[in-house]
Amino acid sequence: MAGVLDNVNQRTQLVGQNRLELLLFRLSGQQLYGINVFKVKEVLQCPPLNAIPGRNRVVRGVAHIRGGTLSIMDMNLAIGRRPLENIEDCFVIITEYNRTAQGFLVRGVDRIVNMNWSDIHPPPKGAGKDHYLTAVTEVDGKLVEIVDVEKILAEAAPVSEEISAGTMQEGLSERVVEKHVLVVDDSSIARKQVQRVMESMGIRTTVKKDGREALDYLLGLVKDGKEPCQELVMVISDIEMPEMDGYTFTAEIRNHPALKDLYVLLHSSLSGVFNEAMVSKVGADKFLAKFNPDELVRRVSDRVLEMTGEDLLETEQD
Known part of the structure:
Protein backbone atom coordinates (compact mmCIF):
# COMPACT_ATOMS: atom_id res chain seq x y z
CA MET A 1 0.00 0.00 0.00
CA ALA A 2 2.86 2.39 0.76
CA GLY A 3 3.81 2.45 -2.92
CA VAL A 4 0.33 3.09 -4.33
CA LEU A 5 0.78 6.87 -4.44
CA ASP A 6 4.56 7.12 -4.76
CA ASN A 7 4.39 8.86 -8.12
CA VAL A 8 1.22 10.94 -7.70
CA ASN A 9 3.06 14.25 -7.89
CA GLN A 10 4.77 13.21 -11.14
CA ARG A 11 1.55 12.59 -13.11
CA THR A 12 1.00 16.12 -14.36
CA GLN A 13 1.69 15.10 -17.97
CA LEU A 14 -1.88 13.76 -18.11
CA VAL A 15 -3.38 17.21 -17.67
CA GLY A 16 -4.48 18.96 -20.85
CA GLN A 17 -4.88 15.65 -22.66
CA ASN A 18 -8.40 15.03 -21.33
CA ARG A 19 -6.98 12.26 -19.15
CA LEU A 20 -7.00 11.50 -15.45
CA GLU A 21 -5.99 8.81 -13.02
CA LEU A 22 -8.43 7.34 -10.55
CA LEU A 23 -7.59 5.80 -7.21
CA LEU A 24 -10.01 2.88 -6.83
CA PHE A 25 -11.33 1.91 -3.40
CA ARG A 26 -14.05 -0.15 -1.74
CA LEU A 27 -16.45 0.53 1.09
CA SER A 28 -18.73 -2.09 2.67
CA GLY A 29 -19.15 -4.37 -0.36
CA GLN A 30 -17.53 -5.29 -3.65
CA GLN A 31 -18.62 -2.11 -5.46
CA LEU A 32 -15.63 -0.12 -6.74
CA TYR A 33 -15.46 3.64 -6.20
CA GLY A 34 -13.02 6.15 -7.62
CA ILE A 35 -11.41 9.46 -6.72
CA ASN A 36 -9.11 11.62 -8.85
CA VAL A 37 -5.47 11.06 -7.88
CA PHE A 38 -4.84 14.79 -8.06
CA LYS A 39 -7.11 15.23 -5.02
CA VAL A 40 -5.23 12.61 -2.99
CA LYS A 41 -2.34 13.57 -0.70
CA GLU A 42 -1.78 10.27 1.08
CA VAL A 43 -3.24 6.83 1.86
CA LEU A 44 -2.57 5.21 5.22
CA GLN A 45 -3.84 2.60 7.62
CA CYS A 46 -6.52 4.13 9.85
CA PRO A 47 -4.77 5.70 12.87
CA PRO A 48 -6.34 5.86 16.34
CA LEU A 49 -9.35 8.19 16.31
CA ASN A 50 -10.46 10.52 19.07
CA ALA A 51 -14.16 11.30 19.34
CA ILE A 52 -15.17 14.96 19.52
CA PRO A 53 -18.43 16.27 21.01
CA GLY A 54 -21.02 17.77 18.68
CA ARG A 55 -19.43 16.32 15.56
CA ASN A 56 -21.34 15.62 12.39
CA ARG A 57 -22.58 12.04 12.30
CA VAL A 58 -20.31 11.11 9.36
CA VAL A 59 -17.18 12.19 11.24
CA ARG A 60 -15.90 9.13 13.08
CA GLY A 61 -13.32 11.18 14.96
CA VAL A 62 -10.12 13.17 14.58
CA ALA A 63 -6.62 11.83 14.05
CA HIS A 64 -3.22 13.31 14.70
CA ILE A 65 -1.31 13.02 11.43
CA ARG A 66 2.01 14.63 10.47
CA GLY A 67 1.84 17.02 13.40
CA GLY A 68 -1.69 18.19 12.64
CA THR A 69 -5.28 17.23 13.49
CA LEU A 70 -7.55 15.92 10.74
CA SER A 71 -11.25 15.05 10.73
CA ILE A 72 -11.89 11.50 9.48
CA MET A 73 -15.21 11.01 7.69
CA ASP A 74 -16.78 7.62 7.10
CA MET A 75 -17.34 7.55 3.33
CA ASN A 76 -19.89 4.75 3.66
CA LEU A 77 -21.94 6.76 6.17
CA ALA A 78 -21.60 9.88 4.04
CA ILE A 79 -23.32 8.25 1.06
CA GLY A 80 -26.20 6.97 3.17
CA ARG A 81 -24.94 3.50 4.10
CA ARG A 82 -24.10 1.87 7.43
CA PRO A 83 -20.93 2.88 9.27
CA LEU A 84 -17.83 0.87 8.43
CA GLU A 85 -16.93 -1.74 11.04
CA ASN A 86 -13.54 -2.70 12.48
CA ILE A 87 -12.11 0.68 11.51
CA GLU A 88 -8.67 -0.31 12.76
CA ASP A 89 -8.49 -2.53 9.67
CA CYS A 90 -9.68 0.25 7.35
CA PHE A 91 -7.70 2.83 5.41
CA VAL A 92 -7.84 6.62 5.31
CA ILE A 93 -7.58 8.54 2.04
CA ILE A 94 -6.33 12.03 2.83
CA THR A 95 -7.53 14.53 0.25
CA GLU A 96 -7.46 18.23 -0.44
CA TYR A 97 -10.73 19.83 -1.50
CA ASN A 98 -11.71 23.46 -1.47
CA ARG A 99 -8.46 24.62 0.15
CA THR A 100 -8.70 22.24 3.11
CA ALA A 101 -7.45 18.73 3.92
CA GLN A 102 -9.76 15.97 5.14
CA GLY A 103 -9.62 12.22 5.61
CA PHE A 104 -12.09 9.65 4.27
CA LEU A 105 -12.40 6.26 5.91
CA VAL A 106 -12.69 3.39 3.38
CA ARG A 107 -12.61 -0.40 3.66
CA GLY A 108 -9.74 -0.91 1.25
CA VAL A 109 -7.76 0.71 -1.55
CA ASP A 110 -7.42 -1.19 -4.81
CA ARG A 111 -5.16 0.47 -7.39
CA ILE A 112 -4.66 3.44 -9.68
CA VAL A 113 -6.01 3.36 -13.24
CA ASN A 114 -5.28 5.69 -16.15
CA MET A 115 -8.48 6.89 -17.83
CA ASN A 116 -9.72 9.27 -20.50
CA TRP A 117 -12.36 11.77 -19.42
CA SER A 118 -14.39 10.73 -22.47
CA ASP A 119 -14.82 7.35 -20.75
CA ILE A 120 -16.18 9.02 -17.62
CA HIS A 121 -19.93 9.57 -17.88
CA PRO A 122 -22.60 11.41 -15.88
CA PRO A 123 -24.69 9.26 -13.50
CA PRO A 124 -27.68 7.54 -15.13
CA LYS A 125 -30.80 9.70 -15.21
CA GLY A 126 -32.67 7.20 -13.07
CA ALA A 127 -30.29 7.73 -10.16
CA GLY A 128 -32.56 10.43 -8.69
CA LYS A 129 -31.64 13.73 -7.07
CA ASP A 130 -30.32 12.42 -3.76
CA HIS A 131 -27.50 10.22 -5.04
CA TYR A 132 -23.87 10.90 -4.18
CA LEU A 133 -22.39 10.20 -7.60
CA THR A 134 -20.77 12.76 -9.83
CA ALA A 135 -19.86 10.27 -12.58
CA VAL A 136 -19.52 6.60 -13.47
CA THR A 137 -17.09 4.61 -15.58
CA GLU A 138 -16.07 1.01 -16.27
CA VAL A 139 -12.77 -0.69 -15.44
CA ASP A 140 -12.11 -4.28 -16.54
CA GLY A 141 -15.83 -4.81 -17.09
CA LYS A 142 -16.76 -3.54 -13.63
CA LEU A 143 -18.76 -0.42 -12.84
CA VAL A 144 -16.83 2.28 -10.96
CA GLU A 145 -18.81 4.99 -9.17
CA ILE A 146 -17.12 8.37 -8.70
CA VAL A 147 -18.38 9.99 -5.54
CA ASP A 148 -19.47 13.64 -5.40
CA VAL A 149 -17.10 14.61 -2.59
CA GLU A 150 -18.17 18.25 -2.81
CA LYS A 151 -21.71 17.23 -1.92
CA ILE A 152 -20.44 15.21 1.06
CA LEU A 153 -18.37 18.14 2.31
CA ALA A 154 -21.23 20.59 1.81
CA GLU A 155 -23.36 18.44 4.11
CA ALA A 156 -20.70 17.42 6.65
CA ALA A 157 -18.69 20.63 6.83
CA PRO A 158 -20.61 23.36 4.99
CA VAL A 159 -18.77 26.53 4.00
CA ASP A 186 -20.49 18.29 -12.83
CA SER A 187 -21.30 18.74 -9.12
CA SER A 188 -24.88 19.89 -8.48
CA ILE A 189 -23.74 21.46 -5.20
CA ALA A 190 -21.00 23.47 -6.90
CA ARG A 191 -23.35 24.63 -9.66
CA LYS A 192 -25.88 25.86 -7.12
CA GLN A 193 -23.21 27.67 -5.11
CA VAL A 194 -22.08 29.65 -8.16
CA GLN A 195 -25.67 30.26 -9.26
CA ARG A 196 -26.59 31.72 -5.88
CA VAL A 197 -23.66 34.11 -6.02
CA MET A 198 -24.64 35.23 -9.52
CA GLU A 199 -28.26 35.66 -8.43
CA SER A 200 -27.08 37.83 -5.54
CA MET A 201 -25.24 39.98 -8.07
CA GLY A 202 -28.31 40.16 -10.30
CA ILE A 203 -26.60 38.32 -13.17
CA ARG A 204 -28.35 35.55 -15.13
CA THR A 205 -26.77 32.12 -15.54
CA THR A 206 -26.86 29.24 -17.98
CA VAL A 207 -25.78 25.92 -16.47
CA LYS A 208 -24.11 22.89 -18.09
CA LYS A 209 -22.88 19.67 -16.45
CA ASP A 210 -19.60 19.08 -18.28
CA GLY A 211 -17.22 20.48 -20.87
CA ARG A 212 -18.70 18.54 -23.77
CA GLU A 213 -22.23 19.76 -23.03
CA ALA A 214 -20.96 23.33 -22.61
CA LEU A 215 -18.96 23.25 -25.83
CA ASP A 216 -21.99 21.93 -27.73
CA TYR A 217 -24.03 24.79 -26.28
CA LEU A 218 -21.47 27.38 -27.42
CA LEU A 219 -21.23 25.87 -30.88
CA GLY A 220 -25.03 25.92 -31.01
CA LEU A 221 -24.98 29.67 -30.42
CA VAL A 222 -22.56 30.07 -33.31
CA LYS A 223 -24.71 27.89 -35.55
CA ASP A 224 -27.73 30.07 -34.72
CA GLY A 225 -25.83 33.14 -35.89
CA LYS A 226 -25.17 34.50 -32.40
CA GLU A 227 -21.87 35.78 -31.09
CA PRO A 228 -20.98 34.04 -27.79
CA CYS A 229 -18.69 36.90 -26.78
CA GLN A 230 -21.67 39.24 -27.00
CA GLU A 231 -24.02 36.82 -25.25
CA LEU A 232 -21.81 35.95 -22.27
CA VAL A 233 -20.11 37.91 -19.54
CA MET A 234 -17.77 34.97 -18.98
CA VAL A 235 -17.48 31.20 -18.61
CA ILE A 236 -16.98 29.80 -15.10
CA SER A 237 -15.82 26.22 -15.49
CA ASP A 238 -14.83 23.39 -13.19
CA ILE A 239 -11.74 21.38 -14.14
CA GLU A 240 -12.70 17.80 -13.24
CA MET A 241 -15.69 16.80 -15.36
CA PRO A 242 -16.89 13.71 -17.23
CA GLU A 243 -16.78 13.56 -21.02
CA MET A 244 -14.48 16.62 -21.29
CA ASP A 245 -12.46 18.26 -18.52
CA GLY A 246 -12.09 21.99 -18.00
CA TYR A 247 -8.58 22.16 -19.43
CA THR A 248 -9.60 20.51 -22.68
CA PHE A 249 -12.80 22.58 -22.80
CA THR A 250 -10.74 25.78 -22.49
CA ALA A 251 -8.32 24.65 -25.18
CA GLU A 252 -11.25 23.91 -27.53
CA ILE A 253 -12.59 27.43 -26.91
CA ARG A 254 -9.23 29.02 -27.70
CA ASN A 255 -8.90 26.98 -30.90
CA HIS A 256 -12.28 28.07 -32.31
CA PRO A 257 -12.32 31.41 -34.16
CA ALA A 258 -15.81 32.35 -32.94
CA LEU A 259 -15.10 31.39 -29.30
CA LYS A 260 -11.45 32.26 -28.81
CA ASP A 261 -12.09 35.63 -27.16
CA LEU A 262 -14.43 34.30 -24.46
CA TYR A 263 -13.30 35.04 -20.91
CA VAL A 264 -12.73 31.74 -19.06
CA LEU A 265 -12.40 31.46 -15.29
CA LEU A 266 -11.39 27.98 -14.14
CA HIS A 267 -13.06 27.43 -10.78
CA SER A 268 -11.90 24.23 -9.12
CA SER A 269 -11.38 22.42 -5.84
CA LEU A 270 -8.05 21.36 -7.34
CA SER A 271 -6.16 24.13 -5.58
CA GLY A 272 -2.44 24.81 -5.73
CA VAL A 273 0.33 26.46 -7.73
CA PHE A 274 0.12 23.71 -10.34
CA ASN A 275 -3.29 24.95 -11.51
CA GLU A 276 -2.04 28.51 -11.81
CA ALA A 277 0.54 27.20 -14.29
CA MET A 278 -2.10 25.25 -16.20
CA VAL A 279 -4.16 28.42 -16.70
CA SER A 280 -1.41 29.77 -18.91
CA LYS A 281 -0.86 26.47 -20.70
CA VAL A 282 -4.47 26.01 -21.86
CA GLY A 283 -5.25 29.70 -22.31
CA ALA A 284 -7.72 30.36 -19.49
CA ASP A 285 -7.91 33.93 -18.22
CA LYS A 286 -7.91 33.21 -14.48
CA PHE A 287 -7.93 30.41 -11.93
CA LEU A 288 -9.90 30.54 -8.68
CA ALA A 289 -9.90 27.82 -6.02
CA LYS A 290 -13.33 26.83 -4.69
CA PHE A 291 -15.25 28.08 -2.85
CA ASN A 292 -15.06 31.66 -1.61
CA PRO A 293 -18.11 33.77 -2.53
CA ASP A 294 -16.34 37.08 -1.90
CA GLU A 295 -13.48 36.19 -4.23
CA LEU A 296 -15.93 34.98 -6.88
CA VAL A 297 -17.88 38.25 -6.65
CA ARG A 298 -14.67 40.24 -7.06
CA ARG A 299 -13.55 38.23 -10.10
CA VAL A 300 -16.91 38.61 -11.83
CA SER A 301 -17.08 42.30 -10.90
CA ASP A 302 -13.63 42.89 -12.35
CA ARG A 303 -14.72 41.19 -15.56
CA VAL A 304 -17.87 43.31 -15.86
CA LEU A 305 -15.88 46.50 -15.35
CA GLU A 306 -13.31 45.33 -17.89
CA MET A 307 -16.07 44.68 -20.44
CA THR A 308 -17.91 47.94 -19.92
CA GLY A 309 -14.93 50.24 -19.83
CA GLU A 310 -15.18 53.16 -17.44
CA ASP A 311 -14.78 52.54 -13.74
CA LEU A 312 -18.08 52.17 -11.87
CA LEU A 313 -17.01 54.42 -9.00
CA GLU A 314 -16.15 57.26 -11.39
CA THR A 315 -19.57 56.89 -13.04
CA GLU A 316 -21.34 57.16 -9.69
CA GLN A 317 -19.38 60.29 -8.77
CA ASP A 318 -20.34 61.94 -12.05
Missing part, protein backbone atom coordinates in the same frame (compact mmCIF):
# COMPACT_ATOMS: atom_id res chain seq x y z
CA SER A 160 -20.36 29.94 4.32
CA GLU A 161 -22.07 31.19 1.19
CA GLU A 162 -22.63 34.65 2.65
CA ILE A 163 -21.20 37.56 0.70
CA SER A 164 -19.47 40.09 2.94
CA ALA A 165 -20.96 43.55 3.20
CA GLY A 166 -19.34 45.99 0.81
CA THR A 167 -18.07 43.32 -1.57
CA MET A 168 -20.71 43.89 -4.26
CA GLN A 169 -20.89 47.19 -6.11
CA GLU A 170 -24.28 48.66 -6.84
CA GLY A 171 -25.28 49.12 -10.44
CA LEU A 172 -23.04 46.34 -11.70
CA SER A 173 -25.77 44.05 -13.07
CA GLU A 174 -27.34 46.88 -15.10
CA ARG A 175 -24.21 46.96 -17.22
CA VAL A 176 -24.72 43.37 -18.39
CA VAL A 177 -28.49 43.05 -18.25
CA GLU A 178 -28.60 41.46 -21.72
CA LYS A 179 -25.78 39.02 -20.98
CA HIS A 180 -25.37 35.95 -18.81
CA VAL A 181 -22.68 33.74 -17.28
CA LEU A 182 -22.11 30.17 -18.46
CA VAL A 183 -21.53 27.93 -15.41
CA VAL A 184 -20.01 24.51 -16.11
CA ASP A 185 -19.65 21.96 -13.31
Whole structure:
Protein backbone atom coordinates (compact mmCIF):
# COMPACT_ATOMS: atom_id res chain seq x y z
CA MET A 1 0.00 0.00 0.00
CA ALA A 2 2.86 2.39 0.76
CA GLY A 3 3.81 2.45 -2.92
CA VAL A 4 0.33 3.09 -4.33
CA LEU A 5 0.78 6.87 -4.44
CA ASP A 6 4.56 7.12 -4.76
CA ASN A 7 4.39 8.86 -8.12
CA VAL A 8 1.22 10.94 -7.70
CA ASN A 9 3.06 14.25 -7.89
CA GLN A 10 4.77 13.21 -11.14
CA ARG A 11 1.55 12.59 -13.11
CA THR A 12 1.00 16.12 -14.36
CA GLN A 13 1.69 15.10 -17.97
CA LEU A 14 -1.88 13.76 -18.11
CA VAL A 15 -3.38 17.21 -17.67
CA GLY A 16 -4.48 18.96 -20.85
CA GLN A 17 -4.88 15.65 -22.66
CA ASN A 18 -8.40 15.03 -21.33
CA ARG A 19 -6.98 12.26 -19.15
CA LEU A 20 -7.00 11.50 -15.45
CA GLU A 21 -5.99 8.81 -13.02
CA LEU A 22 -8.43 7.34 -10.55
CA LEU A 23 -7.59 5.80 -7.21
CA LEU A 24 -10.01 2.88 -6.83
CA PHE A 25 -11.33 1.91 -3.40
CA ARG A 26 -14.05 -0.15 -1.74
CA LEU A 27 -16.45 0.53 1.09
CA SER A 28 -18.73 -2.09 2.67
CA GLY A 29 -19.15 -4.37 -0.36
CA GLN A 30 -17.53 -5.29 -3.65
CA GLN A 31 -18.62 -2.11 -5.46
CA LEU A 32 -15.63 -0.12 -6.74
CA TYR A 33 -15.46 3.64 -6.20
CA GLY A 34 -13.02 6.15 -7.62
CA ILE A 35 -11.41 9.46 -6.72
CA ASN A 36 -9.11 11.62 -8.85
CA VAL A 37 -5.47 11.06 -7.88
CA PHE A 38 -4.84 14.79 -8.06
CA LYS A 39 -7.11 15.23 -5.02
CA VAL A 40 -5.23 12.61 -2.99
CA LYS A 41 -2.34 13.57 -0.70
CA GLU A 42 -1.78 10.27 1.08
CA VAL A 43 -3.24 6.83 1.86
CA LEU A 44 -2.57 5.21 5.22
CA GLN A 45 -3.84 2.60 7.62
CA CYS A 46 -6.52 4.13 9.85
CA PRO A 47 -4.77 5.70 12.87
CA PRO A 48 -6.34 5.86 16.34
CA LEU A 49 -9.35 8.19 16.31
CA ASN A 50 -10.46 10.52 19.07
CA ALA A 51 -14.16 11.30 19.34
CA ILE A 52 -15.17 14.96 19.52
CA PRO A 53 -18.43 16.27 21.01
CA GLY A 54 -21.02 17.77 18.68
CA ARG A 55 -19.43 16.32 15.56
CA ASN A 56 -21.34 15.62 12.39
CA ARG A 57 -22.58 12.04 12.30
CA VAL A 58 -20.31 11.11 9.36
CA VAL A 59 -17.18 12.19 11.24
CA ARG A 60 -15.90 9.13 13.08
CA GLY A 61 -13.32 11.18 14.96
CA VAL A 62 -10.12 13.17 14.58
CA ALA A 63 -6.62 11.83 14.05
CA HIS A 64 -3.22 13.31 14.70
CA ILE A 65 -1.31 13.02 11.43
CA ARG A 66 2.01 14.63 10.47
CA GLY A 67 1.84 17.02 13.40
CA GLY A 68 -1.69 18.19 12.64
CA THR A 69 -5.28 17.23 13.49
CA LEU A 70 -7.55 15.92 10.74
CA SER A 71 -11.25 15.05 10.73
CA ILE A 72 -11.89 11.50 9.48
CA MET A 73 -15.21 11.01 7.69
CA ASP A 74 -16.78 7.62 7.10
CA MET A 75 -17.34 7.55 3.33
CA ASN A 76 -19.89 4.75 3.66
CA LEU A 77 -21.94 6.76 6.17
CA ALA A 78 -21.60 9.88 4.04
CA ILE A 79 -23.32 8.25 1.06
CA GLY A 80 -26.20 6.97 3.17
CA ARG A 81 -24.94 3.50 4.10
CA ARG A 82 -24.10 1.87 7.43
CA PRO A 83 -20.93 2.88 9.27
CA LEU A 84 -17.83 0.87 8.43
CA GLU A 85 -16.93 -1.74 11.04
CA ASN A 86 -13.54 -2.70 12.48
CA ILE A 87 -12.11 0.68 11.51
CA GLU A 88 -8.67 -0.31 12.76
CA ASP A 89 -8.49 -2.53 9.67
CA CYS A 90 -9.68 0.25 7.35
CA PHE A 91 -7.70 2.83 5.41
CA VAL A 92 -7.84 6.62 5.31
CA ILE A 93 -7.58 8.54 2.04
CA ILE A 94 -6.33 12.03 2.83
CA THR A 95 -7.53 14.53 0.25
CA GLU A 96 -7.46 18.23 -0.44
CA TYR A 97 -10.73 19.83 -1.50
CA ASN A 98 -11.71 23.46 -1.47
CA ARG A 99 -8.46 24.62 0.15
CA THR A 100 -8.70 22.24 3.11
CA ALA A 101 -7.45 18.73 3.92
CA GLN A 102 -9.76 15.97 5.14
CA GLY A 103 -9.62 12.22 5.61
CA PHE A 104 -12.09 9.65 4.27
CA LEU A 105 -12.40 6.26 5.91
CA VAL A 106 -12.69 3.39 3.38
CA ARG A 107 -12.61 -0.40 3.66
CA GLY A 108 -9.74 -0.91 1.25
CA VAL A 109 -7.76 0.71 -1.55
CA ASP A 110 -7.42 -1.19 -4.81
CA ARG A 111 -5.16 0.47 -7.39
CA ILE A 112 -4.66 3.44 -9.68
CA VAL A 113 -6.01 3.36 -13.24
CA ASN A 114 -5.28 5.69 -16.15
CA MET A 115 -8.48 6.89 -17.83
CA ASN A 116 -9.72 9.27 -20.50
CA TRP A 117 -12.36 11.77 -19.42
CA SER A 118 -14.39 10.73 -22.47
CA ASP A 119 -14.82 7.35 -20.75
CA ILE A 120 -16.18 9.02 -17.62
CA HIS A 121 -19.93 9.57 -17.88
CA PRO A 122 -22.60 11.41 -15.88
CA PRO A 123 -24.69 9.26 -13.50
CA PRO A 124 -27.68 7.54 -15.13
CA LYS A 125 -30.80 9.70 -15.21
CA GLY A 126 -32.67 7.20 -13.07
CA ALA A 127 -30.29 7.73 -10.16
CA GLY A 128 -32.56 10.43 -8.69
CA LYS A 129 -31.64 13.73 -7.07
CA ASP A 130 -30.32 12.42 -3.76
CA HIS A 131 -27.50 10.22 -5.04
CA TYR A 132 -23.87 10.90 -4.18
CA LEU A 133 -22.39 10.20 -7.60
CA THR A 134 -20.77 12.76 -9.83
CA ALA A 135 -19.86 10.27 -12.58
CA VAL A 136 -19.52 6.60 -13.47
CA THR A 137 -17.09 4.61 -15.58
CA GLU A 138 -16.07 1.01 -16.27
CA VAL A 139 -12.77 -0.69 -15.44
CA ASP A 140 -12.11 -4.28 -16.54
CA GLY A 141 -15.83 -4.81 -17.09
CA LYS A 142 -16.76 -3.54 -13.63
CA LEU A 143 -18.76 -0.42 -12.84
CA VAL A 144 -16.83 2.28 -10.96
CA GLU A 145 -18.81 4.99 -9.17
CA ILE A 146 -17.12 8.37 -8.70
CA VAL A 147 -18.38 9.99 -5.54
CA ASP A 148 -19.47 13.64 -5.40
CA VAL A 149 -17.10 14.61 -2.59
CA GLU A 150 -18.17 18.25 -2.81
CA LYS A 151 -21.71 17.23 -1.92
CA ILE A 152 -20.44 15.21 1.06
CA LEU A 153 -18.37 18.14 2.31
CA ALA A 154 -21.23 20.59 1.81
CA GLU A 155 -23.36 18.44 4.11
CA ALA A 156 -20.70 17.42 6.65
CA ALA A 157 -18.69 20.63 6.83
CA PRO A 158 -20.61 23.36 4.99
CA VAL A 159 -18.77 26.53 4.00
CA SER A 160 -20.36 29.94 4.32
CA GLU A 161 -22.07 31.19 1.19
CA GLU A 162 -22.63 34.65 2.65
CA ILE A 163 -21.20 37.56 0.70
CA SER A 164 -19.47 40.09 2.94
CA ALA A 165 -20.96 43.55 3.20
CA GLY A 166 -19.34 45.99 0.81
CA THR A 167 -18.07 43.32 -1.57
CA MET A 168 -20.71 43.89 -4.26
CA GLN A 169 -20.89 47.19 -6.11
CA GLU A 170 -24.28 48.66 -6.84
CA GLY A 171 -25.28 49.12 -10.44
CA LEU A 172 -23.04 46.34 -11.70
CA SER A 173 -25.77 44.05 -13.07
CA GLU A 174 -27.34 46.88 -15.10
CA ARG A 175 -24.21 46.96 -17.22
CA VAL A 176 -24.72 43.37 -18.39
CA VAL A 177 -28.49 43.05 -18.25
CA GLU A 178 -28.60 41.46 -21.72
CA LYS A 179 -25.78 39.02 -20.98
CA HIS A 180 -25.37 35.95 -18.81
CA VAL A 181 -22.68 33.74 -17.28
CA LEU A 182 -22.11 30.17 -18.46
CA VAL A 183 -21.53 27.93 -15.41
CA VAL A 184 -20.01 24.51 -16.11
CA ASP A 185 -19.65 21.96 -13.31
CA ASP A 186 -20.49 18.29 -12.83
CA SER A 187 -21.30 18.74 -9.12
CA SER A 188 -24.88 19.89 -8.48
CA ILE A 189 -23.74 21.46 -5.20
CA ALA A 190 -21.00 23.47 -6.90
CA ARG A 191 -23.35 24.63 -9.66
CA LYS A 192 -25.88 25.86 -7.12
CA GLN A 193 -23.21 27.67 -5.11
CA VAL A 194 -22.08 29.65 -8.16
CA GLN A 195 -25.67 30.26 -9.26
CA ARG A 196 -26.59 31.72 -5.88
CA VAL A 197 -23.66 34.11 -6.02
CA MET A 198 -24.64 35.23 -9.52
CA GLU A 199 -28.26 35.66 -8.43
CA SER A 200 -27.08 37.83 -5.54
CA MET A 201 -25.24 39.98 -8.07
CA GLY A 202 -28.31 40.16 -10.30
CA ILE A 203 -26.60 38.32 -13.17
CA ARG A 204 -28.35 35.55 -15.13
CA THR A 205 -26.77 32.12 -15.54
CA THR A 206 -26.86 29.24 -17.98
CA VAL A 207 -25.78 25.92 -16.47
CA LYS A 208 -24.11 22.89 -18.09
CA LYS A 209 -22.88 19.67 -16.45
CA ASP A 210 -19.60 19.08 -18.28
CA GLY A 211 -17.22 20.48 -20.87
CA ARG A 212 -18.70 18.54 -23.77
CA GLU A 213 -22.23 19.76 -23.03
CA ALA A 214 -20.96 23.33 -22.61
CA LEU A 215 -18.96 23.25 -25.83
CA ASP A 216 -21.99 21.93 -27.73
CA TYR A 217 -24.03 24.79 -26.28
CA LEU A 218 -21.47 27.38 -27.42
CA LEU A 219 -21.23 25.87 -30.88
CA GLY A 220 -25.03 25.92 -31.01
CA LEU A 221 -24.98 29.67 -30.42
CA VAL A 222 -22.56 30.07 -33.31
CA LYS A 223 -24.71 27.89 -35.55
CA ASP A 224 -27.73 30.07 -34.72
CA GLY A 225 -25.83 33.14 -35.89
CA LYS A 226 -25.17 34.50 -32.40
CA GLU A 227 -21.87 35.78 -31.09
CA PRO A 228 -20.98 34.04 -27.79
CA CYS A 229 -18.69 36.90 -26.78
CA GLN A 230 -21.67 39.24 -27.00
CA GLU A 231 -24.02 36.82 -25.25
CA LEU A 232 -21.81 35.95 -22.27
CA VAL A 233 -20.11 37.91 -19.54
CA MET A 234 -17.77 34.97 -18.98
CA VAL A 235 -17.48 31.20 -18.61
CA ILE A 236 -16.98 29.80 -15.10
CA SER A 237 -15.82 26.22 -15.49
CA ASP A 238 -14.83 23.39 -13.19
CA ILE A 239 -11.74 21.38 -14.14
CA GLU A 240 -12.70 17.80 -13.24
CA MET A 241 -15.69 16.80 -15.36
CA PRO A 242 -16.89 13.71 -17.23
CA GLU A 243 -16.78 13.56 -21.02
CA MET A 244 -14.48 16.62 -21.29
CA ASP A 245 -12.46 18.26 -18.52
CA GLY A 246 -12.09 21.99 -18.00
CA TYR A 247 -8.58 22.16 -19.43
CA THR A 248 -9.60 20.51 -22.68
CA PHE A 249 -12.80 22.58 -22.80
CA THR A 250 -10.74 25.78 -22.49
CA ALA A 251 -8.32 24.65 -25.18
CA GLU A 252 -11.25 23.91 -27.53
CA ILE A 253 -12.59 27.43 -26.91
CA ARG A 254 -9.23 29.02 -27.70
CA ASN A 255 -8.90 26.98 -30.90
CA HIS A 256 -12.28 28.07 -32.31
CA PRO A 257 -12.32 31.41 -34.16
CA ALA A 258 -15.81 32.35 -32.94
CA LEU A 259 -15.10 31.39 -29.30
CA LYS A 260 -11.45 32.26 -28.81
CA ASP A 261 -12.09 35.63 -27.16
CA LEU A 262 -14.43 34.30 -24.46
CA TYR A 263 -13.30 35.04 -20.91
CA VAL A 264 -12.73 31.74 -19.06
CA LEU A 265 -12.40 31.46 -15.29
CA LEU A 266 -11.39 27.98 -14.14
CA HIS A 267 -13.06 27.43 -10.78
CA SER A 268 -11.90 24.23 -9.12
CA SER A 269 -11.38 22.42 -5.84
CA LEU A 270 -8.05 21.36 -7.34
CA SER A 271 -6.16 24.13 -5.58
CA GLY A 272 -2.44 24.81 -5.73
CA VAL A 273 0.33 26.46 -7.73
CA PHE A 274 0.12 23.71 -10.34
CA ASN A 275 -3.29 24.95 -11.51
CA GLU A 276 -2.04 28.51 -11.81
CA ALA A 277 0.54 27.20 -14.29
CA MET A 278 -2.10 25.25 -16.20
CA VAL A 279 -4.16 28.42 -16.70
CA SER A 280 -1.41 29.77 -18.91
CA LYS A 281 -0.86 26.47 -20.70
CA VAL A 282 -4.47 26.01 -21.86
CA GLY A 283 -5.25 29.70 -22.31
CA ALA A 284 -7.72 30.36 -19.49
CA ASP A 285 -7.91 33.93 -18.22
CA LYS A 286 -7.91 33.21 -14.48
CA PHE A 287 -7.93 30.41 -11.93
CA LEU A 288 -9.90 30.54 -8.68
CA ALA A 289 -9.90 27.82 -6.02
CA LYS A 290 -13.33 26.83 -4.69
CA PHE A 291 -15.25 28.08 -2.85
CA ASN A 292 -15.06 31.66 -1.61
CA PRO A 293 -18.11 33.77 -2.53
CA ASP A 294 -16.34 37.08 -1.90
CA GLU A 295 -13.48 36.19 -4.23
CA LEU A 296 -15.93 34.98 -6.88
CA VAL A 297 -17.88 38.25 -6.65
CA ARG A 298 -14.67 40.24 -7.06
CA ARG A 299 -13.55 38.23 -10.10
CA VAL A 300 -16.91 38.61 -11.83
CA SER A 301 -17.08 42.30 -10.90
CA ASP A 302 -13.63 42.89 -12.35
CA ARG A 303 -14.72 41.19 -15.56
CA VAL A 304 -17.87 43.31 -15.86
CA LEU A 305 -15.88 46.50 -15.35
CA GLU A 306 -13.31 45.33 -17.89
CA MET A 307 -16.07 44.68 -20.44
CA THR A 308 -17.91 47.94 -19.92
CA GLY A 309 -14.93 50.24 -19.83
CA GLU A 310 -15.18 53.16 -17.44
CA ASP A 311 -14.78 52.54 -13.74
CA LEU A 312 -18.08 52.17 -11.87
CA LEU A 313 -17.01 54.42 -9.00
CA GLU A 314 -16.15 57.26 -11.39
CA THR A 315 -19.57 56.89 -13.04
CA GLU A 316 -21.34 57.16 -9.69
CA GLN A 317 -19.38 60.29 -8.77
CA ASP A 318 -20.34 61.94 -12.05
